[in-house]
Each structure stands twice: as structure tokens, then as C-alpha cells.
Amino acid sequence: MTAPTDHTAAKAGRTLISVDAMGGDEGPAAVVAGCSLSAKLNPDIAFILHGDEAQLTALVARRRELEGRCEIRHATDVVTMKDKPSQVVRTGKDTSMWSAIEAVRTGEAAVAVSCGNTGALMALSMIRLKKLPGVNRPAIAVLYPSSNPQGFNVMLDVGADVRADADDLLRFALMGTSYARNGMDIARPRVGLLNVGTEEHKGRTELKEAYDLIRDQRDQAGFEFVGFVEGGDISGDAADVIVTDGFTGNVAIKTGEGTANMIGNRLREAFKYSPLSRLASLLAYTSLMRLRRRIDPRRVNGGVFLGLNGTVVKSHGSADATGVSAAIKLAAQLSESRFNDKLAARVAATLPTEETPI
């Protein structure tokens, strides 16, 4: 956390993104390459890069498009994938992750991006940014490929917390609505509550309670409520926002990703099977690449932490330049739409700020 090295980054009119450059399996080279890709695509963004100054200075110097658009903020330490969140909260002051969140806390940047340890990032974000008034449990939201016209559904929580009561689920519905409106331009998102059946009598007790709470808020909060939805609707077109607890959501998206990977692998094997099928794969190359782009998780890379004083985008740990660039694009979009202010207003307008007793 030394003095900035390049004050031109924060130039007027630019959207400033705070980037933890050291997190992630691919190291700072992939992160800087991702920043570089974003900088080419969007002339209005600039970066505060947090991490080892010597390494980052060398990496940035090689990218002409980053000239004058990166401020490097030195951090001596790095959060590894194995560090326990509780430990990072206590002793992580000198890490690049802490420094990246700090730039959001002080208001220099509206959004931080990190490829690092999800648990540590969530814990640090909670402790440093604090929860929004009216939010008891923050959530991680992702965009899941779907057959809806917009190509994706918002799903939350996918792992901020393994629990959620009826009241939390209502707030997830409100936050998901804000996200769908600002991230996907859907004026009146359709919200579905994830359950094991669509009949009202099915499922756990807290889901029946949440059903009533969410239904009663639909008009005031400007969303449609389609009621209970099932696992198959996560990739379907029955709802735009899928609300669930962080345990179920986490298992569901990992199951979906795993299944998609298995099918992809078998498809590749099928195309390699015979000379004819190898020829076929050449002929279908363009179509298959188009398909891949539509369902490529790297294109929508980024879980968003919702419910805090500031937005944090978690990029996949294994993200390459394309993945990091997608996360930065999302961060810029949310920053430019002043998303977090709108979300805060939405939650505050709909709910009492006192915590509902559980």
C-alpha cells in the first residue's frame, strides 16, 4: 500500500476499476493481459492494479494500450487459494486483495475485481465494506446460460453463505431484480424461487414462507413472481432471476458446469472418432465456435457480491485474459450504471432497516 505511481489513471470521465492483480491460478500476467484486452475494447475505463509493484510495472510496460490508464498500488502479500478466510481477515492487511477492496471502501473505485480465493474475498468484503442497511446476508449472483432471449439468467445465492431464511430469500429476490435490471436491461424481471416441485405444498418450510413474502413485494419492487421453479428452470425460460440459498445454488451451478464439461469432452471424442467425423468437425467449425461462445462460462465470468457498500466481482480462479476481461466488462457496466446505489435504494425502499428477528 505505497503511494500511487501514476495519477493519470483516475482522469475525469473514466470508470476506475480496482483490480487485485495477484489472485488467481494464472498469476498477474493473465490479469494484466485481461486489463489490456478490456482497455482496447473500452476507451472509458482505467485501472488501479494492486500487487507487487516491480512485477506489475514490468507487465504493464509491455502493453501500450495500458499507458496512462493504470495506477499501480504496491502490496507485499498475496492471499493464496488455501488461506482460510478467518485468517485473511485477521492478518491480510498487506495483501493485494485487501488493498483492492480498500479502494472501493474509500470511494476511489465503485467496483473491485479479483480472481482470488472466494471465501477470503467474501469475508474481507463483508468486514471492510459492511452490509447495506436492510441486508442480513449478502449473496453471490452469477449469470447462468439460459434459453431466455437475453441468453442468461441471474442466479443467487451461489455460495456466499450456506444458509438463508425466508427473509434473506426475499432480499435475494430484490437484489436479483436490481441486478437483472442494471446488468441485463430487463425492466420487469420474472423472479422464481428454487424448489423441488412447482406445487405450492412442496418443499421446505422456509420456502413456503419466502413464497408469500416475495409474492407480496412484487408490485412495490417492480418484478413478476412466477412462483416455485425447479432445477431445470435455471437454464430455462420460465424466469429471469432464480432465488435460492447459497448451498443449493453452489451445488446446482457446479453440477451444471460439470455436466456441460462432460458433454463437451464427449462431443470432442465423438468428432475424433472416425475420418468422417473429423471432416464433419472441420465443416461445422464455425457453428460449433458460435455455440461455444454462447455457452462459454468465460464470457460471463464473474460472480457479483451483492448487499454490501460497494460492488465486488469475483472472477474464476482459473480465468485467462478472456475471462478477466469479461469480469472487468461486467464491473465497468455495473459501475457506470451506478448499480450499487440503485440496489441500496431498492432494498431500503422495500424493507424496514431494522433486522427482522429470526
Next chain:
Amino acid sequence: MTAPTDHTAAKAGRTLISVDAMGGDEGPAAVVAGCSLSAKLNPDIAFILHGDEAQLTALVARRRELEGRCEIRHATDVVTMKDKPSQVVRTGKDTSMWSAIEAVRTGEAAVAVSCGNTGALMALSMIRLKKLPGVNRPAIAVLYPSSNPQGFNVMLDVGADVRADADDLLRFALMGTSYARNGMDIARPRVGLLNVGTEEHKGRTELKEAYDLIRDQRDQAGFEFVGFVEGGDISGDAADVIVTDGFTGNVAIKTGEGTANMIGNRLREAFKYSPLSRLASLLAYTSLMRLRRRIDPRRVNGGVFLGLNGTVVKSHGSADATGVSAAIKLAAQLSESRFNDKLAARVAATLPTEETPI
């Protein structure tokens, strides 16, 4: 429930399957077609068909391979997909589903097959067959396509009950082990406990308890314990048996199926996109059909109810002849291996028969 019309079905040496012929979206024609397909493939099976005698007699008469291998047992009523389980338990005595389970209860058949209403089938099976000693919560197990050599993983519970405590999860591990051994010929199955991360400190309290309980039984019960697994491992090769509660399991398999369907639809669109890609799909036809067979859910159609005095196979409601035939094949295999006796012995040997206080 009139008198049998054809006693030759139960001829010595034949495996007798009790089939609810009226359940399912496709009606009795699809069920009888499925029986016919199975009869062609396996000369050692015979059927008790439960349902409308006039309809079934006409359908069976058209299938020469079913001659002398079907006993038709008349039932005046049918359980619909909309009937509530509690209602069916009270007033369902004259339904084909009840009659099909009854043939297992009396010991005429070891396994029953139905395409009908899952909730009603589970409720009736529980009430009529009763739980095995030592089992508090029965479970539904499915085979999920995976990258393991056997091509599938056993997963349970996928929806018998929305709850499961640590003790139930241990019994799921034992029952899943029996199923993997008798259904997939794996001598020493690897069991994984589904969680949101593989680290031991993660997840819900009951999962940490279940972790210890399952680990302590691995040698006595003859399985490997690979510890916590994640959603991506359901289709992966880290474990052969995936243990979870019925809420999470149900959401997970429906998410996986939905994602697979979405990818399949988009693949078809991609192949229709241009003349070249249409040509490619022709060239790749054989390979793509091979892929489809490997991941086609109809080929492994059948959730199995475990933990009762008798085995019940739930086929998909929308199953066609291929799907019904797959469910019957599974039923025959489980019947021939005397699976339920082995499972009962396994649970009884490992656990005290008294219920553990919850």
C-alpha cells in the same frame, strides 16, 4: 384387483416384474411396448401388468413376444400426476399403482416398476412395503452419466425427502454402496459426500457430522470414502456414489438435465445454421448418435427407492418404450441379484436396529 388372467407368467426360473401399466404421460401403450422390448431382449423375464384389463388385454394381444409372459391384474382406478400423495394413500386402493406395489408386498414379485406420480409412488411404497429395520428415511437413487469407467455414478437421495440428518446420510452411503455393487458391479465403491467445497471445515453442521460417521464405517461396510465432493463431481470420476439430501439432490439432477437439454438444443441449432454445418451433421451422424446413447437419460431410466421391504423402480413420467424397457432391465437386474436382501443385510449388519434419537 381381480383374479389373475394368465398364470403361466410366473413359470419357474423366470424373473417376475410387477408393472403399473397405467401411470405415465404416454399411457399404457408405451408401457406395454416397453415390456415387449424387454421381453425380446431378455427371455428370462415375465410380467404382472396392473391396470384396465380390457385395454391391456388388447395391447398385449398385439405383441407376440408377450404371449404367455404377462399376467394382467385388473385395477379400475389410476393415480394421475396431479393427485396428492396423502390423498392416494387414503383412497388409492383400486389404483393400478397400489396393485403393482401389492404384488411386491406379498412376495410375488421382487421389484415393481411405475412411470406414475413420484410422490404418490413413494408414499404408497412407504406405507405398504414399510421401511427396512435400521432405515429412518428411504431414498431415491439414480444413475447419473459420468466420466467414470462404468459411465455412471449412483446419486442419492434425489427427492424422497427434502431433509436428511447425519444419520440418514450415513445410511444413504450404505444403501448407495449396495446399489453400486449390485447395479454396477463395483466391488469397493468410492463414496463422496456432496458439499460446497472439499475442505473439511466447509458446509453445514450435519455434513461435518455425517463426514465422521461415514468415514468410520468405510472398512466394515466395504467402501472407500473420498470425503467431500462438489457439484462438478456428480458427472466426474472422483467418486462412484454421491450422497446428499433429497432437496439438494433433486435440484442438482434437474439442473444437470436442464443444462444438457439446453446444450443439445443449441447444438441442433448450430448444425442447422448453414449448408456446411448441415452437411457436417450428416457426416458426424454416427458419432453423434453414439454420444447421444452415452448420455441419453432414457438409457438409464429409473430412480430406485431404497430402504424398503422390496424394491420400487420409478421410471420417468414421459418415458417411451425405450425408457420403460430400460427401467424394466434395471428392475430385472436388481431382482436377479437379490439386491434388496443384500441391502437389508448390509444396513442391519452395520447399524443398530433401534432408531438413533434425532
